[in-house]
Amino acid sequence: DIVMTQSPDSLAVSLGERATINCKSSQTVLYSANNNNYLAWYQQKAGQPPKLLIYWAYTRESGVPDRFRGYGSGTDFTLTISSLQAEDVAVYYCQQYFRTPPTFGQGTKVELK
Amino acid sequence: EVQLVESGGGLVQRGGSLRLSCAASGFTFTTYYMSWLRQTPGKGLEWVANIKQDGSEKYYVDSVKGRFNISRDNAKNTVFLHMQSLRAEDTAVYYCARDRSSWRYWGQGTLVTVSS
Numbered sequence: 182d183i184v185m186t187q188s189p190d191s192l193a194v195s196l197g198e199r200a201t202i203n204c205k206s207s208q209t210v211l212y213s214a215n216n217n218n219y220l221a222w223y224q225q226k227a228g229q230p231p232k233l234l235i236y237w238a239y240t241r242e243s244g245v246p247d248r249f250r251g252y253g254s255g256t257d258f259t260l261t262i263s264s265l266q267a268e269d270v271a272v273y274y275c276q277q278y279f280r281t282p283p284t285f286g287q288g289t290k291v292e293l294k
Numbered sequence: 295e296v297q298l299v300e301s302g303g304g305l306v307q308r309g310g311s312l313r314l315s316c317a318a319s320g321f322t323f324t325t326y327y328m329s330w331l332r333q334t335p336g337k338g339l340e341w342v343a344n345i346k347q348d349g350s351e352k353y354y355v356d357s358v359k360g361r362f363n364i365s366r367d368n369a370k371n372t373v374f375l376h377m378q379s380l381r382a383e384d385t386a387v388y389y390c391a392r393d394r395s396s397w398r399y400w401g402q403g404t405l406v407t408v409s410s
Binding site: 219221229230231232233236242274276278281282283284285286287288 | 338339340341353355356389394395396397398400401402403
């Protein structure tokens with residue numbers, strides 16, 4: 182199975198500041214035939230199911246604010262929130278869908294400083 | 295509007311069985327894979343199983359193979375997860391989600407608690 186490892190486990194960021202979450206996969210999730218990275222990011226708020234934010238490593242889901250950006254390729258990925266808002270407090274997960282079983286990172290909790 | 299509504303969770307003894315249901319609406323059910331995932335405080339998010347549009351292919355995470363069975367009733371727009379030989383480590387919130395391996399739409403989840 183592909184193991185997804187996120188860092189840090191938690192971070193506290195001031196309103197308007199940047200939050201950066203890293204995700205590393207134990208194997209590449211880049212499919213060379215189509216040059217797509219099979220990597221998604223989710224946001225989960227307390228008491229709610231996860232919400233898809235980004236897929237193909239950097240494509241924002243419809244309606245997701247552009248302060249959320251995905252970067253990276255191969256085995257190393259980053260989610261940045263360029264200017265943290267109060268409503269962004271949540272746990273964020275990366276997930277690979279390159280190989281079965283699809284697997285998630287352990288999550289990164291983003292809090293307000 | 296896409297809606298996925300899970301039901302069937304509850305408290306069950308170790309070794310027991312339970313059947314989860316997920317009623318889907320707001321999309322053409324027969325054109326999508328459907329999945330079950332689960333979440334625990336300890337293990338986080340875990341994909342459990344998925345099923346092809348016509349039910350001809352099913353895939354499972356290793357930890358539930360031989361114990362869980364995913365099925366669907368396309369006439370009723372419903373997907374099921376039949377769980378047997380339940381273990382304490384199966385305790386989780388179970389989510390139904392649309393699609394095969396990345397998920398735009400999720401249900402609200404149903405809690406399964408396996409008591410020892």
